[in-house]
Amino acid sequence: YRRLQAKETRLSEFNQTERKAMLGSYTKVLFVRDPFHRLIATFLQGMGISPSFSSFVQEVLDSRKVHEAWEPLVSLCQPCLVQYDYVVMFGFLRQELGHLLRRAGLPAGSLLPELTDSQVQWTYRWLAEQMFSELSAQQKQQLSHFYRWDLAAFPFSSSFLSD
Helix, strand or coil, X not given: CHHHHCCCCCHHHCCHHHHHXXXXXXXXXXXXXXXXHHHHHHHHCCCCCCCCHHHHHHXXXXXXXXXXXXXXXXXXXXXXXXXXXXXXXXXXXXXXXXXXXXXXXXXXXXXXXXXXXXHHHHHHHHHHHHHHHCCCHHHHHXXXXXXXXXXXXXXXXXXXXXX
């Protein structure tokens, strides 16, 4: 597409006709993850300088500058502007990627990583329980508000932030 040469051009900067022409020939796949799990992963990867998860969350909430590691998905992925063909949920990767690869005509079995979705889900559930218990009631409420559009747009029914 002619304007793709421009660096750092956001999809929202194109008009509707240009977006439709640009995205029309692609298969669009969106990978989504519970926003609370994204925060945990960001903290564990050392992206914050905080000594505790609670202080890291407070930095995120107080920060005026949003980082893509914790920015709400609806801001990053523009699901209102892009009609995605597939939405793949973290925690169901093996199952959903297998389906996606078969639809693309690829041999799903040999290309998928060795992981068990139930083990991933159990591990993150346990870790989320531990991290969530570190937060104050106010922090929990602020996080739920910060990610309210993600929680409304995607089926994160078991998210601690949905409670």
